[in-house]
Amino acid sequence: MNFFKTKFPLLFTGIFISLLYGTSAFGQTKNSGWYISHAPFKMSQVKEPLFPGKSFSIKDYGAVGDGHTLNTEAFAKAINACANAGGGKVMVPPGLWLTGPIQLKSNVNLVVERGALIQMTKDHSQYPIIKASGKSSNYVVASPIYGYGLENVAITGEGIIDGAGEIWRPVKKEKVTTSQWKDFTSSGGVLSDNGKIWWPTKEAMEGAQYVKDLKKKKEDLTAHDYLPARDYLRPYMVYLINCKNVLLLDVTIRNSPKFVFYPNSCTNLTMNHVNIFNTYWAQNGDGIDISRCKNVLIYDCNVSAGDDGICMKSSGKSDDGTPNLENVVIARCVVYHAHGGFVIGSNTDGGMQNIFVSDCNFIGTDIGVRVKSNAGRGGLVKNIYVKNIFMKDIIHEAISFNTYYEDMPAGKVKGNAPMKIRDKTPHFTDFYFDSIYCKGAENAISITGLPEMPVDSIYFKNMMITADKGLETTDAKALFYENVRLFLPDQRPVILNSVKKNYLRRVD
Numbered sequence: 001m002n003f004f005k006t007k008f009p010l011l012f013t014g015i016f017i018s019l020l021y022g023t024s025a026f027g028q029t030k031n032s033g034w035y036i037s038h039a040p041f042k043m044s045q046v047k048e049p050l051f052p053g054k055s056f057s058i059k060d061y062g063a064v065g066d067g068h069t070l071n072t073e074a075f076a077k078a079i080n081a082c083a084n085a086g087g088g089k090v091m092v093p094p095g096l097w098l099t100g101p102i103q104l105k106s107n108v109n110l111v112v113e114r115g116a117l118i119q120m121t122k123d124h125s126q127y128p129i130i131k132a133s134g135k136s137s138n139y140v141v142a143s144p145i146y147g148y149g150l151e152n153v154a155i156t157g158e159g160i161i162d163g164a165g166e167i168w169r170p171v172k173k174e175k176v177t178t179s180q181w182k183d184f185t186s187s188g189g190v191l192s193d194n195g196k197i198w199w200p201t202k203e204a205m206e207g208a209q210y211v212k213d214l215k216k217k218k219e220d221l222t223a224h225d226y227l228p229a230r231d232y233l234r235p236y237m238v239y240l241i242n243c244k245n246v247l248l249l250d251v252t253i254r255n256s257p258k259f260v261f262y263p264n265s266c267t268n269l270t271m272n273h274v275n276i277f278n279t280y281w282a283q284n285g286d287g288i289d290i291s292r293c294k295n296v297l298i299y300d301c302n303v304s305a306g307d308d309g310i311c312m313k314s315s316g317k318s319d320d321g322t323p324n325l326e327n328v329v330i331a332r333c334v335v336y337h338a339h340g341g342f343v344i345g346s347n348t349d350g351g352m353q354n355i356f357v358s359d360c361n362f363i364g365t366d367i368g369v370r371v372k373s374n375a376g377r378g379g380l381v382k383n384i385y386v387k388n389i390f391m392k393d394i395i396h397e398a399i400s401f402n403t404y405y406e407d408m409p410a411g412k413v414k415g416n417a418p419m420k421i422r423d424k425t426p427h428f429t430d431f432y433f434d435s436i437y438c439k440g441a442e443n444a445i446s447i448t449g450l451p452e453m454p455v456d457s458i459y460f461k462n463m464m465i466t467a468d469k470g471l472e473t474t475d476a477k478a479l480f481y482e483n484v485r486l487f488l489p490d491q492r493p494v495i496l497n498s499v500k501k502n503y504l505r506r507v508d
Contacts, residue, residue, distance in 0.1 A: 030331075030332070030359070032270075032272065032297055032299040032300075032329075032331065033045065035297075035299070035329050035331040035332075035356070035358060035359075036297065036329055039329055039354075039356040039385075040356060040385045040432070041327070041354040041356070041383060041385075043295070043327045043329065043354070044295070046268050046269070046270050046295050046296065046297045047245050047268040047295070048245065048247050048268070048270050049107075049109070049151075049152035049153060049154050049245040049246070049247050050152065051087050051088055051089060051107060051108075051109045051152065051154070052085075052086055052087050052088045052107075053088065054082070054085055054086075054087070054088030054089070055088055055089045055090075055091050056078045056079075056081050056082045056085075056088060056089065056090050056091065057078070057090075057091040057093060058071065058074050058075055058078045058090065058091065058092055058093075058097070059074075059093060060078070061073075061074045061075075061077040061078045061081070062074040062077070063075070063078075063097060065093070065094070065095020065096055065097050065116075066095075066096065067096035067097075067098055067119065068098060069098060070098055070099065070100065070121060070126070071097050071098060071099045072099045072100035072101070072102075072121075072126065074099075075090075075097075075099055075102050076102075076103065078090045079102070079103070079104065079105050079108055079110070080105065082105070082107075082108050083105035083106060083107060083108055086107065087106070087107025087108060087109075087152065088107075088108070088109070089108075089109045089111045090108055090109070090110050090111065091111050091113065092110065092111060092112045092113060092116045092118060092157070092159060093113050093115075093116060094113060094114070094115030094116050094159075095115070095116060095117070096117050096119060097116065097117065097118045097119065098119050098121055099118060099119070099120065099121065100120070100121050100123075100126035100127065101120075101126070101127055101128070101142040101143060101144055101145070101146065102118075102144065102145045102146075103142075103146060103147060104145065104146065104147035104150060104153050104155075104240075105147070105150065105153070106150045106151045106152055106153060107151070107152045107153070108153060108154075109153075109154040109155075109156055109247075110145075110154065110155045110156070110157075111156050111157040112155065112156070112157040112158075112159030112160070112161060112251055113157050113158070113159050114157065114158035114159055115159065116157070116159035116160070117159065117160045117161075117162065118159070118160070118161045118162065119162050119164065120144040120161075120162060120163050120164040121164065122164050122167045124167075124230055124231060127141050127142050127230065127235065128141075128142050128223070129141060129142075129223035129224075129226045129227060129230065129233075130142050130223065133148050133149075133241045133242065139221070139223050139226045139233075140233060140235060141230055141233045141234065141235040142235060143235040143236050143237065143238065143239035144161070144163045144164075144235065144237055144238070144256075144257075145161070145237065145238045145239070146235075146236075146238070146239040146240065147239075147240050147241075147243060148240075148241045148242060148243075149241070149242045149243065150240070150242075150243040150244070150246075151243065151244045151245055152244070152245045153240070153243060153245070153246055153247075154246070154247035154248070154249065155238070155247075155248050155249075155251050156247065156248070156249040156250055156251060157249075157250060157251055158250045158251070158252075159251060159252070160251075160252045160253075160254065161237075161238075161251065161252070161253045161254070162254055162255045163237045163253070163254070163255050163256040163257055163260075164255065164257070165237070165255040165256045165257045165258075165278070165282060165285070166200075166255065167200055168200065168204075168231070168234040168235075168257035168258070169200070169234065169257060169258075169282055169283050169284075169285070170197050170198060170199045170200070170204065170205075170283050171184055171197070171198045171281055171283065172196065172197055172281070172283065173195070173196045173197065173198070174196070175280070175281040175283075176281045180281075181198075184198045185198055188200075189201060190202045190205055192205065200231065201231045203228060203229070203230070203231040203232065204231035204232045204234075205232075206232070207228075207229040207231060207232020207233065208232060210228055210229045210232070211226070211229050211232065211233075214226070214229070234257040234258050235257050235258060236256070236257070236258050236259045236260075236262040237253060237256030237257065237258070237259065237260045237261065237262075238253060238260065238261045238262065239262050239263075239264075240262075240263045240264070240266055241263075241264045241265055241266075242264075242265045242266070243263065243266045243267075243269075244266065244267050244268055245267075245268045246263065246266055246268065246269045246270070247270045247272075248261070248270070248271045248272070248274045249270075249271075249272050249273065249274070250272070250273050250274070251274055251275075252274075252275040252276075252277065253274070253275070253276055253277075254275075254276070254277040254278065255277070255278065255279070256278055256282070256285060258284050258285070258286075259284065259285070259286040259287075259289045259307075260276050260277075260278060260285070260286065260287050260288065260305070261274075261276065261287070261288050261289065262286075262289045262291065263290060263291065263293055264291045264292055264293070265291070265292040265293065265324075266292075266293045266294075267293065267294050267295055268295045269290070269293055269295070269296045269297070270296075270297045270299075271288070271297070271298045271299065271301055272297075272299050272300060272301075273299075273300045273301065274301045274302075275301070275302045275303075276288060276301065276302070276303045276304070276305065277303075277304050277305075278304070278305045278306045278307075279306055280304075280306055280337045281306060282305070282306025282307070283306065283307075284306075284307055285305055285306025285307050286305055286306075286307040286308045286309075286311055287303040287304070287305035287307075287308065287309050287310060287311075287335070287338060288301070288303060288309070288310045288311065289308070289311045289313055290310075290311070290312050290313065290325065290328065291312075291313040291314065291315070291325070291347075292313070292314055292315070292316070292324045292325055292350060293325055293328070294324075294325070294326050294327055295327050296327065296328040296329070297328075297329050297331075298310060298328075298329070298330045298331070298333060299329075299330075299331050299332060299333070300331075300332045300333065301333045301334075302333070302334045302335075302336075303333065303334070303335045303336070303338060304335070304336040304337045304338065305335075305337065305338045305339075306337075307338065307339050308338055308339050308340050308343040308370070309335035309338030309339075309340060309341050309342070309343065309362070309365060310330060310333060310335060310341070310342050310343065311340070311342075311343040311344070311345075312325055312328065312343065312344045312345075312352060312355060313325070313345070313346075313347045313348075314347060314348050314349070314350035314351055314352045314379065314381075315347040315348075315349055315350050315377070316349065316350050317349070317350060317351075318350065318351075322351070323350065323351030323352050323353045323380070324350040324351060325350065325351070325352040325353075326352065326353045326354045326355075327354050328354070328355045328356070329355075329356045329358075330342065330355070330356070330357045330358070330360065331356075331357075331358045331359050331360070332358075332359045332360065333360045333361075334360065334361045334362075334363070335360070335361070335362045335363070335365055336363050336364055336365070337364055337365065338362075338365045338366065339365070339366045339367065339370070340365060340366060340367045340368070340369070340370030340400075341360065341362030341365045341367070341368050341369065341370070341389075341391070342357050342360065342362070342368075342369050342370070342386065342389075343367075343369075343370045343371075343372070344370070344371045344372070344373075344381060344384070345370075345371060345372040345373040345377075345381075345405065345426075346372045346373045346374065346377055346405045347373070347377050348373045348377065348378050348379045348380075348381050348426055349377055349378055349379040349424040350379060351379045351380050351381070352379075352380075352381045352382075352384075353380075353381070353382050353383045353384075354383050355383070355384045355385065356385045356387075357369075357384075357385070357386045357387070357389070358385075358386075358387045358388050358389075359387075359388045359389075360388075360389050360390075361389075361390050361391070361392075362389065362390075362391040362392075362394065363391070363392050363393060364392070364393045364394075364395070365391075365394060365395070366394075366395045366396055367394065367395075367396050367397050367398075367400050368389070368391045368394045368397065368398040368399060368400075368438060368441070369386055369389070369398070369399045369400070369433075369436075370397075370400050370402075371384075371400065371401045371402070371428055371431075372400075372401075372402045372403075372405035373402075373403055373405055373426035373428075374403060374404055374405050374406065374426065375403070375423070375424065375425055375426070375450065376423060376424050377424055377426070378403065378424050378425050378426025378427065379424060379425075379426065379427065380427045380429070381426070381427065381428050381429070382427075382428075382429050382430040383430050384430070384431045384432070385431075385432045385434075386431070386432070386433050386434070386436070387432075387433075387434045387435055388434075388435045389435070389436045389437070390437050390438075391436075391437065391438040391439070391441070392438070392439050392440060393439075393440045394438060394440060394441040394442075395441075395442065396441070396442050396443060397441060397442065397443040397444070397445065397446045398436070398438040398441040398443070398444050398445065398465050398467060399433065399436070399444070399445045399446070400443075400445075400446045400447075401428055401446070401447040401448060401449070401455045401458075401476075402446075402448050403426045403428070403448060403449050403450050403453070403455070403475075404448060404450075425450065425452065425453045426450070426453065427453050428449070428455045428456075428458075429455070429456050429457045429458075430457045431457070431458045431459065432459045432461075433458075433459065433460045433461065433463065434459075434461045434462055435461075435462045435463070436460075436462075436463040436464075436465070437463070437464050437465070438464070438465040438466065438467070439466050440466055440467070441465060441466070441467040441468070442467065442468050442469065443467055443468070443469045443470075443472065444465040444467040444469065444470050444471060444486045444488075445460070445465075445470070445471045445472070445473075446471075446472045446473075447472070447473045447474070447476040447479070448473075448474045448475065448476075449474065449475035449476050450475055451475050453475075454475045454476050454477045455475070455476045455477075456476065456477045456478045457478045457480075458476070458478070458479050458480070459480045459482075460479070460480065460481050460482070460484050460496070461480075461481075461482040461483060461484070462482070462483050462484075463483070463484045463485065464485045464487070465485070465486050465487065466487040467486065467487070467488065468488070468489060469488065470486045470488050470494055471486065471494075471496070480498075481496035481497060481498050482497055483495075483497065484496040484497070
């Protein structure tokens with residue numbers, strides 16, 4: 001299927017009807033199955049988990065929903081009973097349920113009912129140091145909700161899960177207001193030497209150096225060795241590794257220590273009507289980070305995050321050499337505050353292909369569509385299709401490609417010597433943009449490739465972008481434009497209708 005050779009081009013008004021009423025411009029219902037069947041690559045339906053009809057209430061295992069009683073053991077007993085019985089639902093009824101980490105099991109659907117609020121404890125001693133995964137020699141702090149090597153697992157219901165992220169995350173002074181900064185600094189914790197970063201504890205601030213020194217001293221490290229760095233090793237909120245048939249439905253997940261939802265190496269993953277929320281100053285507070293996964297559907301979700309909104313990651317080569325992230329459909333999603341609405345990278349060295357993003361709104365994000373990596377973390381990313389995207393008040397670029405991306409974790413200072421080794425080179429090619437509309441951005445389109453690996457074969461069609469600046473490219477070739485209109489200050493609309501197979505231009 002050719003993304004740009006549709007038989008019936010969508011009308012602008014028809015697109016809005018589609019967004020409002022869930023139908024195509026011609027009256028056909030657009031449900032999740034529609035987007036999968038109309039993806040511009042072959043993709044089978046994403047298999048959802050099925051569960052037996054048995055139910056196990058956490059109250060029957062001693063849970064008390066008063067917000068003060070610690071229910072870690074009750075959650076574990078209910079989940080184990082459900083798994084040992086062959087699977088079913090673990091019910092979390094209305095109430096305020098204080099708990100430590102929850103370990104999921106195969107064939108278990110954790111149902112957080114409307115009115116239920118699972119509140120992760122602020123007591124760090126309740127978060128054990130565990131192996132990063134079954135085969136890993138690395139250690140991590142147990143995530144609030146996690147599972148390794150599971151099959152048929154779900155988190156559903158209209159309730160809320162709160163990760164108590166405020167007692168884990170550092171805060172940069174530049175990200176908050178004067179009054180907020182005063183609240184942080186007066187609440188306890190410590191400040192960095194330059195006074196620009198607030199840390200919840202001294203151990204969190206010094207943890208990076210402790211871990212670095214620790215790895216130099218011992219070869220066979222244990223969980224006990226990492227205990228002094230527990231405050232620094234803040235966990236992901238919902239962390240699933242090597243799982244099959246995963247479903248998140250209707251639930252709200254908020255206030256995470258780090259990334260909110262971080263599935264890694266999972267197959268058949270469905271997110272449907274999930275709400276993801278982190279405060280805008282949340283350091284590394286990504287919303288949805290899909291890593292090394294295959295057969296993924298993200299449908300009708302809402303995200304507001306302190307970092308990237310909906311992000312694709314891929315690190316480490318697969319055994320058979322195929323891309324380790326592929327066949328992803330993202331549709332009818334809304335991203336509010338985030339560093340990027342739809343994001344690729346920065347880890348792309350494992351390769352990506354076949355991603356379809358359609359009928360989404362990005363409102364107030366730093367960047368609309370953001371593609372980023374650098375030499376050392378890059379790989380081949382191809383066959384990316386972005387269609388029917390409606391954006392407003394984008395702070396920087398509506399569309400950005402950047403192969404010189406640099407992470408800036410809390411405490412890191414700009415100005416380090418640039419990387420000289422050009423291994424794992426990012427290669428962005430065969431991106432297709434169709435029907436992209438943006439009202440307000442600093443830059444319309446910015447593309448920066450590497451001299452030895454230009455960004456290439458990027459197709460833009462049916463676009464209208466209002467921005468302060470238009471098109472900027474560095475080390476890019478084979479850029480195709482059809483009916484692209486850029487509305488810039490004090491200028492008549494810039495209309496791009498060009499196809500140049502050997503296009504290479506540098507704009508300083």
